[in-house]
Amino acid sequence: MKKTPKGPTKATRTSSKVxxxxxxxxxxxxxxxxxxxxxxxxRSLAKSNGDLFPIVGVGASAGGLEAFTRLVEQLPADTGxxxxxxxxxxxxxxxxxxQLLGRxxxxxxxxxxxxxxxxxxxxxxxxxxRTMTIERRRLKLLPRQKTDKQYRSIxxxxxxxxxxxxxxxxxxxxxxxxxxxxxxxxxxxxxxGITFAQDESAKYDSMPRSAVAAGDVDFILPPEKIATELxxxxxxxxxxxxxxxxxxxxxxVADHAEQNAFKKIMLxxxxxxxxxxxxxxxxxxxxxxMRRMVLAKIRTLAAYGNHLRNKPEELEALYQDLLIxxxxxxxxxxxxxxxxxxxxxxxxxxxxxxxxxxxxxxxxSTGQEAxxxxxxxxxxxxxxxxxxxxxxxxxxxxxDLLEKARSGFYSKSLVQDISPERLDRxxxxxxxxxxxxxxxxxxxxxxxxxxxxxxxxxxxxxxSCRNLLIYLDQEVQKRMLNTFHYALKPEGFLFxxxxxxxxxxxxxxxxxxxxxxxxxxxxxxxxxxxxxxxxHHRPAPLRLVHEKAKQWEARGLSAELNAxxxxxxxxxxxxxxxxxxxxxALEILHFxxxxxxxxxxxxxxATFNIxxxxxxxxxxxxxxxxxxxxxxxxxxxxxxxxxxxxxxxxAVNLEVVPLRNIKEPCFLVVFEPARSPAKxxxxxxxxxxxxxxGRKSESHQVARLEKELADTRDYLQAVQEQYDATNEELxxxxxxxxxxxxxxxxxxxxxxxxxxxxxxxxxxLTTVNEEMVNRxxxxxxLNSDIVNLQNSINTPVVLLGRDLSVRxxxxxxxxxxxxLATDIGRSLAVVRHNLIFPDLEKLAxxxxxxxxxxxxxxxxxxxxxxxxxITTYLxxxxxIDGAVLLLIDISELKRAEEAKARLAAIVESTEDAIxxxxxxxxxxxxxxxxxxxxxxxxxxxxxxxxxxWRTFGAEKVSPTTKQLAAAKxxxxxxxx
Numbered sequence: 001m002k003k004t005p006k007g008p009t010k011a012t013r014t015s016s017k018v019x020x021x022x023x024x025x026x027x028x029x030x031x032x033x034x035x036x037x038x039x040x041x042x043r044s045l046a047k048s049n050g051d052l053f054p055i056v057g058v059g060a061s062a063g064g065l066e067a068f069t070r071l072v073e074q075l076p077a078d079t080g081x082x083x084x085x086x087x088x089x090x091x092x093x094x095x096x097x098x099q100l101l102g103r104x105x106x107x108x109x110x111x112x113x114x115x116x117x118x119x120x121x122x123x124x125x126x127x128x129x130r131t132m133t134i135e136r137r138r139l140k141l142l143p144r145q146k147t148d149k150q151y152r153s154i155x156x157x158x159x160x161x162x163x164x165x166x167x168x169x170x171x172x173x174x175x176x177x178x179x180x181x182x183x184x185x186x187x188x189x190x191x192x193g194i195t196f197a198q199d200e201s202a203k204y205d206s207m208p209r210s211a212v213a214a215g216d217v218d219f220i221l222p223p224e225k226i227a228t229e230l231x232x233x234x235x236x237x238x239x240x241x242x243x244x245x246x247x248x249x250x251x252x253v254a255d256h257a258e259q260n261a262f263k264k265i266m267l268x269x270x271x272x273x274x275x276x277x278x279x280x281x282x283x284x285x286x287x288x289x290m291r292r293m294v295l296a297k298i299r300t301l302a303a304y305g306n307h308l309r310n311k312p313e314e315l316e317a318l319y320q321d322l323l324i325x326x327x328x329x330x331x332x333x334x335x336x337x338x339x340x341x342x343x344x345x346x347x348x349x350x351x352x353x354x355x356x357x358x359x360x361x362x363x364x365s366t367g368q369e370a371x372x373x374x375x376x377x378x379x380x381x382x383x384x385x386x387x388x389x390x391x392x393x394x395x396x397x398x399x400d401l402l403e404k405a406r407s408g409f410y411s412k413s414l415v416q417d418i419s420p421e422r423l424d425r426x427x428x429x430x431x432x433x434x435x436x437x438x439x440x441x442x443x444x445x446x447x448x449x450x451x452x453x454x455x456x457x458x459x460x461x462x463x464s465c466r467n468l469l470i471y472l473d474q475e476v477q478k479r480m481l482n483t484f485h486y487a488l489k490p491e492g493f494l495f496x497x498x499x500x501x502x503x504x505x506x507x508x509x510x511x512x513x514x515x516x517x518x519x520x521x522x523x524x525x526x527x528x529x530x531x532x533x534x535x536h537h538r539p540a541p542l543r544l545v546h547e548k549a550k551q552w553e554a555r556g557l558s559a560e561l562n563a564x565x566x567x568x569x570x571x572x573x574x575x576x577x578x579x580x581x582x583x584x585a586l587e588i589l590h591f592x593x594x595x596x597x598x599x600x601x602x603x604x605x606a607t608f609n610i611x612x613x614x615x616x617x618x619x620x621x622x623x624x625x626x627x628x629x630x631x632x633x634x635x636x637x638x639x640x641x642x643x644x645x646x647x648x649x650x651a652v653n654l655e656v657v658p659l660r661n662i663k664e665p666c667f668l669v670v671f672e673p674a675r676s677p678a679k680x681x682x683x684x685x686x687x688x689x690x691x692x693x694g695r696k697s698e699s700h701q702v703a704r705l706e707k708e709l710a711d712t713r714d715y716l717q718a719v720q721e722q723y724d725a726t727n728e729e730l731x732x733x734x735x736x737x738x739x740x741x742x743x744x745x746x747x748x749x750x751x752x753x754x755x756x757x758x759x760x761x762x763x764x765l766t767t768v769n770e771e772m773v774n775r776x777x778x779x780x781x782l783n784s785d786i787v788n789l790q791n792s793i794n795t796p797v798v799l800l801g802r803d804l805s806v807r808x809x810x811x812x813x814x815x816x817x818x819x820l821a822t823d824i825g826r827s828l829a830v831v832r833h834n835l836i837f838p839d840l841e842k843l844a845x846x847x848x849x850x851x852x853x854x855x856x857x858x859x860x861x862x863x864x865x866x867x868x869x870i871t872t873y874l875x876x877x878x879x880i881d882g883a884v885l886l887l888i889d890i891s892e893l894k895r896a897e898e899a900k901a902r903l904a905a906i907v908e909s910t911e912d913a914i915x916x917x918x919x920x921x922x923x924x925x926x927x928x929x930x931x932x933x934x935x936x937x938x939x940x941x942x943x944x945x946x947x948x949w950r951t952f953g954a955e956k957v958s959p960t961t962k963q964l965a966a967a968k969x970x971x972x973x974x975x976x
Contacts, residue, residue, distance in 0.1 A: 053120045054081045054168045054239050055134070056230060057161045059154030059184070061088040061176025062766035063203030065100065065774075067223050068174065072105040072123060074227035079234040081170075082118045083107075084132075084139065084161075086154045088176065090764045091129035091144060096771050098125045114141040126153070133160035150178060150416060154207075158184020167192035167287055168239060172226060173217075174198045176207035177763055179413030183328070185216045190326035192287045194218055194233060194294060196226050204766075210413045213432075218295050237299065238290040261301035265289060268308050269322070272315050275397055277322055279452055279476045285322065292318050323398045324471060327365040329372050329418055331466070332498060335516045336376045342512055343493050344380045346520075347461050348388065356389045360457045360487065362465035364394035367405025367446065368414070369464060371436055374443045375426050393457050395449035402446045408436030452476060456487040463488060467497035474503075481505045485521060491663055494519045507585045510664070523589060523664050577672035582610050584665045586626065597645060598652065598671045610669065616644040620715045622654060622669070627722075629656040629667060640674050640707070796866075798885040799873060804828045804844060807882065816860065816887065834860040837868065844870055844883045851880055857890065865894040921945045 060067055064087050075083070089095050095111070101123065102109040109123045110116070112132060116139045118124065124139060126132045131142045131153050144151065154173075158181065161169045171188040173181040175198060185195045197208040197217040211217050219229055233239050266285075270276050277285050289304070296314060298304045308315045330336050347357055357377070361370040370392050377390050396402055411433040415423065427434040451465075452472075463484050469477045484494055485508055494502070494509060496517040502509045509519035578593035588608040599613040607613070614622050618641060625636045635657045642649040651674035659666045796813035800806060804827055809819050817833040829841050837858040847854055853871045860866065866887040873882035907914050907925075913933040916925030922945045926938040934941070 054170055055118060055165050056081050056083045056170040057158050058172040059086045059181040060174040061207060061763045063175030065770040066203060067198060068101055069104045070223035071227050072101055074224045076231050077106045079231050080120045081234050082120050083123045085125045086157050088763045088767055089128040090768045093768055095128050112139050132157050134164050152180050154181040155184040159187045162187040162191040162193060169193035172196040173208050173211045175202040175204045177204050178206055179210040181207050182210045182214050182413035185211050189216045190324055192291050210411060213411055233294055236294050238294050258301050261305045264305050268315060269319060273319055279473055280471055281473060284471050288321050292321055325365040325401055327368045329368045338513055338516055338518060339376055340380045356391050358460045359392045359462045360460045361392060361394040362451050363468040364396050364405060366401050370394035370444050371440055374440050390443050392444045394444055394446045397450055399448055405446045408441045410434055456483050458487055459489050460487050460492060461489055462493050464495040469500045478504055488521045490523060492521045507587050522583060577670055579668055579670040582667050582669060586610050617642045621711055624715050625656045629658055633658050796887040800828060800844060801882045802848060847872060847883050848880060864891045
C-alpha cells in the first residue's frame with residue numbers, strides 16, 4: 001500500500017472514539033431527561049455493533065483531479081467517515097493521484113491494496129487497471145477484464161457499497177464524461193443512502209448530469225459545499241447510528257411523543273395520496289423517514305411532522321421516497337432465460353392463435369420489467385415461429401413513474417446493459433437516449449393500482465411481482481399471495497424476486513426454479529380468500545383498465561378439464577358414497593357428500609391434510625393406500641377397516657383412485673360402509689348352532705385382526721423405507737449444500753465480475769493528461785531553473801549520450817563548438833569545434849566506458865585557454881548514460897602565469913640580492929644575487945629566520961663581501 005508522506009497519519013484512531021463521537025448527538029435539547037436516556041440507549045446500541053461508520057464513495061472521470069482536490073481540501077480531519085475515490089485511470093500508466101491529493105489534505109491518502117480494511121478519517125484511491133468492490137468493510141481488487149461495452153467501475157463499486165453498508169452508504173458523482181455512476185447512485189438511494197452530484201462547476205458534466213436526470217440525486221452542489229454537507233451529515237443520528245439501532249428505536253427506545261409523531265406522519269401520507277403505509281414493514285418506513293430528515297436538516301420526528309404540514313412539496317418527496325423505485329431492464333438475466341425455456345413453452349402448449357396471453361406486472365415502477373417481459377416473449381415467438389397476442393397490465397402507485405413508463409423513453413445509462421441486437425430490434429434512438437418501439441408499447445397498459453386494496457386482474461397467465469413483497473408486512477404478504485393465486489389461471493405462473501418466496505402458500509404453488517423464484521399454480525384454492533373491495537371503490541383509471549381487459553376475455557378462453565370436473569365425471573359414473581379430492585401434498589381440495597363419519601377437523605391449528613383429519617383407525621390404511629396409488633398409479637382398495645366414532649367401531653371400505661387427464665397429480669378418496677356379519681339374536685340359543693356361530697365370529701375377528709396386523713406391518717415397513725429414503729435425501733441435500741457452500745465461498749473469494757465498464761479512450765487520455773499537466777508544470781519549472789542556472793554561470797557545457805550524440809548545450813558552447821539547435825542528436829564526431837584538441841571524441845568515449853573523470857587544458861583557435869573537464873552523465877538509477885563536457889575559461893590565469901614566469905626570470909637573473917620574508921622574518925624567497933651576497937643557496941636559506949642580517953652568512957663570505965652586504969642592508973630600496 002502506497003502512502004503519501006504529507007499529512008499526519010491517523011490510522012491509530014480507535015473505533016470506540018469514532019463511535020462515541022457519532023452516537024453522542026442528541027435528538028432534542030439536552031435539558032429533557034427522556035431524550036438524554038434515549039440518546040444513551042442509542043449510543044449503547046451503536047457501540048454493540050462495533051465501528052460502523054459511514055463510507056463515502058466518490059466517482060469521477062475526466063476533470064476528476066481538479067474536482068477531487070477541491071473536495072478534499074475542504075474536508076475536516078475528524079468527520080468519522082471513510083472516503084473511497086474511484087477514478088477512471090489509464091490502465092497502462094502508474095497513477096500519481098494519491099501523491100497529488102496528499103498535498104491538499106491533512107487526511108492520510110492511501111492507494112488501495114487488495115483486502116484493505118477501511119478506517120475512518122482516511123482517503124482510499126483505486127489503483128490503475130483494477131475493478132474495486134467492498135465487502136464487510138474490506139476493499140477487494142479484481143483485474144479489469146476486457147469487454148466490448150463501457151467499463152463501469154464506479155457503478156460496480158457503488159452497487160457493492162449499497163449492498164454492504166445499506167443506509168450508511170453515501171455516493172458522490174463529480175466531473176466526468178459518459179454515464180458511469182448513475183446506476184450506482186440508484187442502488188445507494190434504494191438502500192436508503194445519501195447521494196450527491198457536482199453542479200455546473202464540473203469541467204465535464206456528462207456523468208453528474210446523467211445522475212441528476214435519472215432522479216437519484218439528493219444534493220447538487222460544488223465540491224467545496226459537498227464537503228461541508230458531508231461534515232454536517234456525519235453528525236446526524238441516521239448516518240451515525242448503526243442499522244440495528246434504527247430498527248429497534250420505535251418499539252424499544254422511542255418515547256411516547258416520537259411514537260405519536262410517527263403515527264401523525266403516517267396519517268398525513270394517507271390523506272395526501274390515499275396510501276396506507278402502516279401495511280409496510282415499519283423498519284423500512286422509519287429508515288426512509290429518517291433519510292428525509294437528514295436531507296431536511298431536522299433531527300426529531302415531531303419537528304419533521306410539523307415540517308410536513310407546512311411544506312406540501314416535502315410531503316410529496318417523502319411519498320416518492322417511500323415508493324422505492326429500483327428496477328432495470330432484464331434484471332437477473334437468467335430469470336428471463338428461464339421464462340423462454342420453461343414458462344412460455346408451457347403457456348403456448350395447445351393455445352389457440354386467438355387466445356391472448358395475459359401478464360400482470362405488479363409494482364412496475366418506470367416500466368423496465370414489463371417491457372423486458374414483452375421483449376423476451378417476442379424473442380420466444382420468433383424461435384417457435386408462432387403469432388400469439390400478448391397483453392401486459394403494469395400497475396404501480398406512483399403516477400410520476402407511470403408517466404415515464406408510458407413514454408417508454410430511457411437515458412443511455414439505463415439501457416447500457418441491453419445487447420446491441422435488442423437495442424436495434426426493440427428501441428429507437430433519440431436525442432439523449434432510447435425509446436421503446438411502438439409495437440412493444442402497445443402491448444403494455446400502465447395504470448395506477450393499490451395492489452393491497454384494489455381488485456386484481458383475473459385469469460392471468462403470468463404475474464410478475466419482483467422485490468415488492470419484501471417491503472410489506474407478513475400478513476399483507478400472505479394476503480397478496482392469496483390474491484395472486486386467485487388471479488392466476490389453473491396453469492398460470494408466479495414470478496417473484498430473488499429474496500421472496502410464497503411462504504405459507506407453498507402447498508398451492510409448485511416451484512419451477514427455487515433459486516430464480518418462479519412458481520406454477522397448483523389446483524385448489526387457499527383457505528383464506530383474497531380481499532376484493534366493491535366495484536365502486538375502484539379508482540377510475542383502474543376501472544378503465546378492467547373494461548379494456550374484458551375485450552380480450554371476450555375472445556374466448558380454452559376450456560380444459562380441471563381436477564374437480566374429472567372427479568365429478570368419475571364419481572357420478574361409478575360411485576355415490578362420500579369422497580374427497582386431494583392433491584399430491586395430501587391437502588383436501590374438494591369435499592363430496594357427508595364425510596363426517598370418516599373425517600373430522602383436528603384440534604389445534606386448522607389444516608386440510610387428509611391424514612390429520614382421518615378418524616381413529618383409518619389413518620394407517622389410508623396412508624398406505626395413498627402411497628400405493630401414487631407409486632403404482634392405479635386404484636387401491638382397502639376393505640373392512642374399523643373406524644372409531646363416539647366410542648364405537650364401524651366397518652368401512654375405502655378406495656383411492658388416481659385422477660387422469662389433468663395437469664397436477666390428484667386423487668379421489670372414496671369411503672363406503674362395509675357389510676358387517678349378521679349379528680346374533682338377543683335371545684340365548686342352545687346347542688351346536690350357537691357354538692358354531694361363536695366359533696365363526698371368533699374366526700372372523702381373528703382374521704380381521706390378522707389383516708390389521710399385516711397392514712400395520714406393511715405400514716411400518718413403508719414408514720421405515722420412507723424414513724431411509726428421506727434420510728438419504730437429507731444426506732444428499734447436506735452434501736449438495738456443503739458443495740454449494742464451498743462453491744459460494746470460492747466465488748466470494750475470487751469475486752469474479754460479470755460486467756465491467758469499458759473506459760473510453762477519451763476518458764483515459766483526459767485523465768492522463770490532467771496528471772501530465774501537473775508533471776509538465778513541474779518539468780517546465782525545473783527546466784526554467786536549469787536554463788537560468790546555465791545562463792547565469794556563462795560556462796560552455798555540452799551533454800552527450802552514450803553514443804556521443806549531442807543531447808543539450810548551453811549558449812556559450814554554441815560558438816565554441818559551432819553548434820546549432822538542429823545539431824541536437826548529431827554525433828560529436830561530425831561537430832567542427834574550435835578546440836585544438838583532436839582526441840576530444842576518444843577521451844569522451846573513454847570516460848563513458850571507464851566511468852572516470854578526465855581533465856585537460858586545451859586551447860581554441862583564437863588562442864583562448866580552457867580547462868576541459870569530462871565527467872559521466874548518471875541516471876536516477878545511478879547508471880552511466882553519457883558524458884558531460886565542461887569548459888572553464890582559464891585564459892586570464894594563463895596570462896597571469898606567463899607574467900609571473902617573466903618576473904620570476906628577472907628576479908632570478910639580477911645581481912642584486914632579492915629576498916622575500918614573512919612578517920616574523922622567515923625567509924620565503926632567495927635569488928641568485930642573495931646567494932653571492934650571503935653565501936647560502938636558496939635551499940639552505942629558505943625557511944630560516946636570521947637573528948641579524950649583518951651577521952647572517954659571515955662565515956661564508958670574504959671581508960669585502962661583508963662590507964658590501966652591510967652597506968646593502970642599510971639601503972632603503974632593498975630592505976624597506
